[in-house]
Amino acid sequence: MPDKRFEDRVVLVTGGGTGIGQSIALAFAREGALVVVAGRRTQELKQTVVLAREEGGRADACTVDVTDEEQVAGLMGTILDRYGALHVACNNAGVPGSGRMLHEFGAEDWRRVTDTNLQGVWLSMRHQIPVMLKQGSGAVVNVASIAGIVGYLNAAPYTAAKHGVVGLTRTAAIDYGPAGIRVNAVCPGPVLTPMLEQARRDRGPSADEFYLRNIPLGRLARPEEVASAVLWLSSDSASYVTGQALAVDGGWTAQ
Template sequence: MAQYDVADRSAIVTGGAAGIGRATALAFARAGAKVLVADVNAAGGEETVRLIRESGGTAEFMRVDVTKDEQVAAMVKRAVDLWGGLDYAFNNAGIEGALAPTHEYPEEAWQRVIDINLTGVWRCMRYEIPEMLKRGGGAIVNCASILGLVGFANAPAYTAAKHGVVGLTKAAAQEYAQMGLRVNAICPGFIETPMVMERGVQLGKDKAAYAQVAALHPMNRLGKPEEIANAVLWLCSPEASFVTGYPLAVDGGYTAQ
């Protein structure tokens, strides 16, 4: 993995207990950042912190439910208290939600997906942005999806939420572009994470289904969490200093078709 210069900076990674979040927290730490790992899964989050510390990095864990405003506020305050400010954030916490046609989608399930995957990103940003502006700027990456760029049958809530994340990202990018704060979105294709392999479409349990989904990507494979982490680090780094408001597809060519 490429190493970008984020040394001596601070970062928050939500959804950091596994998958893309864990890989990104590890990547931030390897690049020199101090990382606050946030998740509702305390065991997984603590394991991410253990892995970071074991490799010589600096990290702390905090249990955070992004649907709870007071917990999100406390998360940002914790990072600032620990390291004097906030430079980067990867707003990654999300759930897969139910799979059902639009007219059959349960309202409770719809509200939960929207609250975590979209409103949760906004909650994080509303507390992260003021702290970054105090430092003269920073970089935020919001985790959208290829389903923030295209439609997907039987996933109306997830698709709507991720399209919303892309729109929210573009709006915020314009608001803070002259204040040193860049806001981008990452749009992963199908990635080998617990969400995909064990929950959701459960590709780890069905080789035929795995092959079918892999074939949706011109590269004929699923992505690795580390490939998304590398893109997030680039978006946060000085190397991406003229990039803001962009939904970056890291999808093996899925959306190029």
């Protein structure tokens, strides 16, 4: 039997329909949380809900585009109407953006990547934190990337956005620590998900050589390995941890 560290906790996972977000959502559900998964595609969200329920967990789906403030506000309203609280928010929604040099990305690429990966996280926190302030507690975990800690080859807008997420995380930890709200980030290296498949296509045949050359553990991550770090940061076991950007990267950023 898994631990039930999140029994009766209301947890929001953006981008919870696929990849790392789905794994995070299922891990929370296994540990007793009521998980709300949010993203743009209904079918993917429903699939996560079905998987969580099959394992005896509680889950719900809400569609949202995190780049649209009205929708983000609406999502928080729905969660409060249905469940009356938000104990943990995992801001995981993101889009890929790699495979070219800085000067080869256009303004549209820049907007697409930063709107979701940076502004989307800011908008999400902007509407989650007031709820946590009223409660007097809460935990936020943002999914950044190793590209939020170090430079990342041929991924300028993505790297800028993820560095921004780490900056937002640290600042929010300072702003809201006195109110009992902890804010941390996880920074995964390459993880086996649909996004990595896209990145592999964008980078071409040398992609795997690039990844593996940089990973001391010598393999790509499984989504569950990121989920376990998110759950720890969200849990009472991390009660004195805030403002951190925790690399889950097989050693990539140790070099």
